[in-house]
Amino acid sequence: MNGTLQAELIEMQSPWRDVDQVERAIFRWLTWYNEELLHSALDYVPPAEYERAWWRQQEATLQSARNKITGLYETRDSSEARVMGAEPA
Incomplete structure (x- = not known):
């Protein structure tokens, strides 16, 4: 550059x-x-726009990972409650 x-x-x-x-x-x-x-290496998108889209994707990926982890904990907590004879919260 x-x-x-x-x-x-x-x-x-x-x-x-x-x-x-x-x-x-x-x-x-x-x-x-x-x-x-428009940059050909960035699919003919300006760098600033490409970077904003990249950060949005990172946030979406992070949120998806958080949801999966939360879901695993909720599933685990429900399973433990059933084993102990209690209703899940």
């Missing part, structure tokens, strides 16, 4: 007036790169 930034922004738009102008241009370029540019 550094080579792309240098080739597309720094070299093509120079000379620069001052450091502030360069900083603003870099910020705009990075925002475009992360929020708008």
Whole structure:
């Protein structure tokens, strides 16, 4: 990405007036790169959108694992109650 930034922004738009102008241009370029540019390696989705979807999937996987663990404890507690002759809670 550094080579792309240098080739597309720094070299093509120079000379620069001052450091502030360069900083603003870099910020705009990075925002475009992360929020708008479609990346073939990411199924033609911008990186920021791809990352948000990845985090949603991680949360869904974690929630699914929590539900399975909770279900196992509930099943175990019910089985123990039946063995002891009590009704499950």
